Amino acid sequence: MNNLSKFLFLFAVATICITSCSKSDDNNNDWADEQRRRDSLNRVRIEALLEEQAPILKDFAEEHIPGAVLDDSTGIWFKIHEPGEEGSYTRWLVPSSMGGLALARPTVEVKYTGKLLTGEVFDETSEDDPKDKTRSFQIGNDNMGGGLIPAWNLAFYPKEIRLNGNDYKIGGLTEKGLQKGAAIELVAPSPYCYDNREQKNKEGEITIPADSPLHFYIEVVDIKDKN
Incomplete structure (x- = not known):
């Protein structure tokens, strides 16, 4: 199962588990069939986007990120x-x-x-602003x-x-995960960014159009x- 399938599968399972609790038994089968149909259409849509954007990302990486790997x-x-x-940081798996x-x-x-x-830059931290030199996020959400x-x-x-003699496939990009002091540059197809959801700033202006591949430079x- 590739990473795209894993993301879609996990999201679908979570959706079914949460939503089905509010459905009556009489409607569960019809709802589940409809959900499977929608998931199937969504997979087709995403696979088409990945195929369409692949040569664009390849050309971009070769021109703007020399030495990048796919x-x-x-x-x-x-x-x-x-x-x-x-x-x-090594504690990637927890009970x-x-x-x-x-x-x-x-964090x-x-x-x-x-x-x-x-x-065009749509977001960045600022060396000139003491309050915005760095930002903190919790990964995994x-x-x-x-x-x-x-x-x-x-x-x-x-x-x-590898934990206690067992290997667990996670599916990240690097062998050991990003560590303190690491710097990574990447360009990603839109399904791994904001997909078909456009993003707007506080003034309501569109900063990221729907279905946009994105380019990031990240310093850890x-x-x-998390405390």
Whole structure:
């Protein structure tokens, strides 16, 4: 199962679990069938976007991010500019309240710039503003609830984790995940950014059109477990 399928599958399961609680037994089957139909159409839509945007991202990466490598399962191109302090964060898996293991959701402090492929900056931290030199986020939360876009979550999490003699495939972009002091540059297809949801500023102006691939430069100032 590729990373796109995993994201869609997990989101669909979460949606079904939450919503079905409010449905009567008589309507569950019809609702589930409709949900599967919508999920199938959404997968087709996203796969078409990934295919359409792949050559655009390839050309962009070759021109603007020399040395970038492609993550085949997502279509994200990335380059590690600084590896960071090895071992500064390793606690990627934690005990789950439901039993077993779950992904940790550490807090990251970053400097970053986000651009459209036109080069237009839509968001960035500021060296000139003491209150905005860095920003903090909790990774592992999807952007539907105000969390990080999938491309950022994939950038921070490692590909695989070995714990107590067992290997766990996570699906991140890098071998060990981003560490304190790391710097990564990436360009991601729109389904791993804001997908078909346009983003607006406080004045109501569109800053990120729907279906926009995005270009980021991220510096990790710190990464630690949430207090």
